[in-house]
Amino acid sequence: GAVVSQHPSRVICKSGTSVKIECRSLDFQATTMFWYRQFPKQSLMLMATSNEGSKATYEQGVEKDKFLINHASLTLSTLTVTSAHPEDSSFYICSASPGSGANVLTFGAGSRLTVL
């Protein structure tokens, strides 16, 4: 089946620094990737939709200058949390879809970000 790899699984950084999280589709080409954030005991919050070769579409309330998304190839999307603050500490999850006609979304294992 489809596999999505997310790296790193855990990252700790200092306030003010930037952190990059990678999302790779290992055995399929993902024209679309999605980035989610999950706070403790809360549901998945869609942050943005990443389309290969074009700008990401951000959900309302998500700062595009703070959460930079790049989808440079059909197998890789990156989320960069810039100038991280402690309130950015969260569990970030990506998912990928091969594109139109695909009925299942495959998720990565998630990345736990802790900002000190």
Place this chain on the structure above:
Amino acid sequence: DQQVKQNSPSLSVQEGRISILNCDYTNSMFDYFLWYKKYPAEGPTFLISISSIKDKNEDGRFTVFLNKSAKHLSLHIVPSQPGDSAVYFCAASVGNQFYFGTGTSLTVIP
């Protein structure tokens, strides 16, 4: 506007009994429905799905029922096992857009 809703944030079931998780949606254009299971600190994993042209899909202990007239779907797990304890998300899709419910935390009591 939440197009997919899971109104029960939590559910507790005795081991061996049936677990029924419910999900409601508002968009009649959804053509595919999915259930995902999520353990803490892990990404959701796909569990079972159903096309809008069907009303039932079964896979082992898991059965998904779709009632299009009521815009309602449910996931039945029988018999429930302690390892089934997790958060379950329902999702609906149209085209390449997926919409998720807020999740139901299932606890199976040994």
